[in-house]
Amino acid sequence: MKITVCIKAVPETDTRIKIAADGCSIERTDVKFIISPYDEFALEEAVRLKESKGGQVIALSLGGDEVPNLLREALARGADEAIHISSAGIATDDPLCVGKTLAAALKALTPDIVFFGKHGVGGDNQQVHAIVAEKLGWPQVTVVTKLEVGDGRLRAEREIEGGIEVVETVLPAVIGAQKGLNEPRYPKLQSIMQAKKKPLVTKSLADFGLSAADVGPEAAGLTTLALRLPPPRQAGRKITGDPGQQASELLSALQSEVKVI
Amino acid sequence: MANGVLVFAEQRDGAFKKATYEALSEGARLAEKLGQPLSAVVIGSTIGHLAGEAAHYGASTVYVADVAPLAKYSTDGYAKVLVEAIHTAQPAVVLAPATAMGKDLAPRVAARLDVGLASDVVETQVENGVLTVVRPVYAGKAFATVTFRRSPAFATLRPNVFPAAAPDTSRTAEVRSIGATIVDAPQARVTDILAAAKGKIELTEASIIVSGGRGIKGPENYYLIQNLADALGGAAGASRAVVDAGWVDHSHQVGQTGKTVSPTLYIACGISGAIQHLAGMSSSKFIVAINKDPEAPIFKIADYGIVGDLFEVVPKLTEQVKTLRQN
Ligand SMILES: Cc1cc2nc3c(=O)[nH]c(=O)nc-3n(C[C@H](O)[C@H](O)[C@H](O)COP(=O)(O)OP(=O)(O)OC[C@H]3O[C@@H](n4cnc5c(N)ncnc54)[C@H](O)[C@@H]3O)c2cc1C
Numbered sequence: 001m002k003i004t005v006c007i008k009a010v011p012e013t014d015t016r017i018k019i020a021a022d023g024c025s026i027e028r029t030d031v032k033f034i035i036s037p038y039d040e041f042a043l044e045e046a047v048r049l050k051e052s053k054g055g056q057v058i059a060l061s062l063g064g065d066e067v068p069n070l071l072r073e074a075l076a077r078g079a080d081e082a083i084h085i086s087s088a089g090i091a092t093d094d095p096l097c098v099g100k101t102l103a104a105a106l107k108a109l110t111p112d113i114v115f116f117g118k119h120g121v122g123g124d125n126q127q128v129h130a131i132v133a134e135k136l137g138w139p140q141v142t143v144v145t146k147l148e149v150g151d152g153r154l155r156a157e158r159e160i161e162g163g164i165e166v167v168e169t170v171l172p173a174v175i176g177a178q179k180g181l182n183e184p185r186y187p188k189l190q191s192i193m194q195a196k197k198k199p200l201v202t203k204s205l206a207d208f209g210l211s212a213a214d215v216g217p218e219a220a221g222l223t224t225l226a227l228r229l230p231p232p233r234q235a236g237r238k239i240t241g242d243p244g245q246q247a248s249e250l251l252s253a254l255q256s257e258v259k260v261i
Numbered sequence: 262m263a264n265g266v267l268v269f270a271e272q273r274d275g276a277f278k279k280a281t282y283e284a285l286s287e288g289a290r291l292a293e294k295l296g297q298p299l300s301a302v303v304i305g306s307t308i309g310h311l312a313g314e315a316a317h318y319g320a321s322t323v324y325v326a327d328v329a330p331l332a333k334y335s336t337d338g339y340a341k342v343l344v345e346a347i348h349t350a351q352p353a354v355v356l357a358p359a360t361a362m363g364k365d366l367a368p369r370v371a372a373r374l375d376v377g378l379a380s381d382v383v384e385t386q387v388e389n390g391v392l393t394v395v396r397p398v399y400a401g402k403a404f405a406t407v408t409f410r411r412s413p414a415f416a417t418l419r420p421n422v423f424p425a426a427a428p429d430t431s432r433t434a435e436v437r438s439i440g441a442t443i444v445d446a447p448q449a450r451v452t453d454i455l456a457a458a459k460g461k462i463e464l465t466e467a468s469i470i471v472s473g474g475r476g477i478k479g480p481e482n483y484y485l486i487q488n489l490a491d492a493l494g495g496a497a498g499a500s501r502a503v504v505d506a507g508w509v510d511h512s513h514q515v516g517q518t519g520k521t522v523s524p525t526l527y528i529a530c531g532i533s534g535a536i537q538h539l540a541g542m543s544s545s546k547f548i549v550a551i552n553k554d555p556e557a558p559i560f561k562i563a564d565y566g567i568v569g570d571l572f573e574v575v576p577k578l579t580e581q582v583k584t585l586r587q588n
Binding site: 011013014015016017019024026037038094095096099121122123124125126127128130131133134135139140141142143145155157158159160161162163164165166167168169170173178179180220221222223224225226227228229230233234235236237238239240243244246247248250251253254257258260261 | 278334336337340360361362364365367368369371372373375376377378379380381393396397398399400401402403404405406407408409410411448449450451452453454455456457461462463465466468469493504510511512514517518519521525526535536537540543544546547548549560561562563564565566567568569570573574577578580581582585
C-alpha cells in the first residue's frame with residue numbers, strides 16, 4: 001500500500017504569539033516549530049497501516065527552513081521517505097493555495113490513502129484536507145477517531161456533535177485524524193539514527209508543473225488585512241469565606257451580573 | 262451579477278441546529294447591510310416543512326433539496342446540491358454554521374468554486390458593500406481580519422457567537438426545489454450514527470461549561486463536574502491532563518488541541534490554567550476559577566476566583582443551584 005501523510009510545521013503550543021512588523025503575520029524569530037499535534041495522529045495511523053498491510057509511508061510537508069527537521073522526526077517515527085515542498089512562490093497562509101499545491105504533489109505520487117491532521121494548530125482553518133480531496137476528486141472523511149482499511153474500501157468513525165458518524169467509502173481517500181485515533185509513539189534512539197539515512201528530498205513548485213500564478217498570493221482566496229491580539233483579560237473578584245458562603249456569593253453573582261441563572 | 266446572502270441551513274433529523282438559527286440571523290443582518298435579499302438552502306429527505314421556518318428568519322427564497330439519497334449527510338451529495346444552489350442564486354456571500362457538517366462541507370464546496378473560505382468566523386463587517394470578517398487563529402491567541410479575493414465570499418460562523426433573532430412567523434418565502442439530479446449513491450456513505458449519551462449538551466454549543474482538571478484526582482470524581490454542569494443546564498469539559506489520563510473521553514477536551522469554546526460562563530475546577538488550556542477558553546464571556554492554589558495562573562484571567570477545595574465548593578454549588586432551580 002502506498003500511504004502518504006501531510007505534515008505541517010506550527011509554533012510550539014506554549015508560544016506566546018507576537019504580531020510581526022507587517023501587522024498581518026506572526027513574529028517568527030525565536031519561535032520553535034513542532035509537527036502540528038493532530039498530524040502526529042495522522043502519522044501514527046499511516047505507520048500502523050503500513051505495519052499491518054505492508055507498503056510504504058511518504059511524509060510530505062510544505063514550508064520553509066523549519067520543515068526538514070520535522071520531516072526527519074517523521075522518518076524517525078516510521079515514515080520511509082520524506083518530501084519537503086519549498087514554500088517559495090506559494091501563499092502558505094492561504095488554504096486554497098496550500099491545498100492545490102499538495103493536491104498536485106499527491107497526484108504525482110498516486111497514493112492509496114492520504115492522512116492529514118484534522119486541522120493545523122495555527123491557522124486553525126480545518127480546510128486543507130477537504131480542498132485536497134476535492135482537487136483530486138477523492139472522498140474525504142474528516143475528524144476521524146477510528147479507521148479500518150479493507151480491500152479498496154474503508155470504514156471510519158468521525159466525531160459529530162453529540163455522537164459518532166460511521167462512514168464507508170472507497171480508496172483512494174483523504175483522512176483527517178482526530179485525537180483518540182491512536183497513541184502516537186515516541187521515536188527510539190535507533191530509529192532516530194536510521195532516519196538520518198532515509199531519503200529526504202526538496203521539491204519546488206515547478207516540479208509539480210505549477211507556478212506562482214497558480215498558487216501564489218494573486219491566486220489566493222483570502223487576504224489577511226490585519227492580525228491582532230485579543231484584549232488582555234484582567235483578574236476579577238476573589239470570593240472568600242467558607243465553601244458554603246463562596247458558593248452562595250458566586251451564585252448571586254451568576255444571577256445578577258452574569259445573568260445565566 | 263452576484264446578489265444577496267445564501268445560508269446553508271443545516272438540519273439533522275428534520276430539525277434545524279441552533280447554529281443554523283444563528284447563521285440565518287447573521288445572514289439576515291448582512292443582507293440588510295448590503296441592501297440585498299437573504300436566501301437559504303435546506304438539504305435532506307422529508308424536510309420540506311423547514312422551508313417555512315427559514316422564511317421566519319428572513320429568507321425570501323428557500324432552495325429545498327428533498328431527495329431520498331440525501332437522508333443522511335454525505336460530503337459529495339451535499340456538496341453537489343450546495344454548488345447547484347450557489348449557481349442558481351448567484352449570491353455575493355455564502356454562510357454556513359461551523360459545525361461538524363459545515364466544517365466538512367464548506368471547504369469542499371469552496372474548492373470546487375475556487376474561492377476563499379474563512380473558517381470559524383466570530384465577527385463580520387460590511388463597509389462600502391465589501392465584507393470583511395474576523396476569525397481566531399492559534400486557538401484564540403490572535404485574531405485575523407480577512408477579506409475575500411473572489412465572489413462569493415464564503416464563511417463558516419462559529420456557533421454561540423452570533424445572536425439568533427426572534428422568528429417572525431408572518432414571513433413567507435418562495436420555495437424552489439433543487440437537487441433532482443442527485444440520483445446516484447454518494448461516494449462516501451454514512452451507514453450509522455452512534456449517539457453519545459442522550460440529553461448531553463455539546464461543548465461547542467453550550468452557553469455554560471463546567472470543566473474539570475487534574476485537581477479532580479481521578480475518573481471516579483468527574484461526576485462532580487458533570488452534576489454541576491447538569492444542574493446549570495450546561496456541558497462538562499476537561500483539561501488535557503484529564504483526557505490524557507483516560508478519565509474522560511477526548512471529546513470533552515477544551516484547549517488549543519481540544520475544542521475552542523466561547524460560552525457565556527466557563528467554570529474551571531482544579532485547572533491550573535496552562536497557556537494551551539487558556540487558548541481554548543479565554544474568549545468565554547465570564548470565567549470562574551475554583552482552585553486551592555492561590556497562585557494558579559487561571560486566577561489571572563478569572564472574573565470570579567474561589568480559592569478553595571473543589572471537593573467542598575463544587576458540591577455546595579451544585580446543591581444551591583438545584584435548590585434555586587426548584588423554587
Ligand atoms: C502540544 C500540547 C498541546 C496541549 N493542548 C492542551 C489542550 O488543548 N487543553 C489543555 O487543557 N491542555 C493542553 N495541554 C496541556 C497543558 O500544558 C497542561 O499540562 C494542562 O492543561 C494541565 O491540566 P490541569 O490544569 O488539569 O492540570 P495541572 O496543571 O496539574 O493543574 C491541576 C490544578 O488543580 C489544582 N487542584 C488540585 N487539587 C485541587 C482541589 N482539591 N481543589 C481545587 N483545586 C485543586 C492544583 O492547584 C492545580 O492548579 C497541551 C500541552 C501540549 C504540550
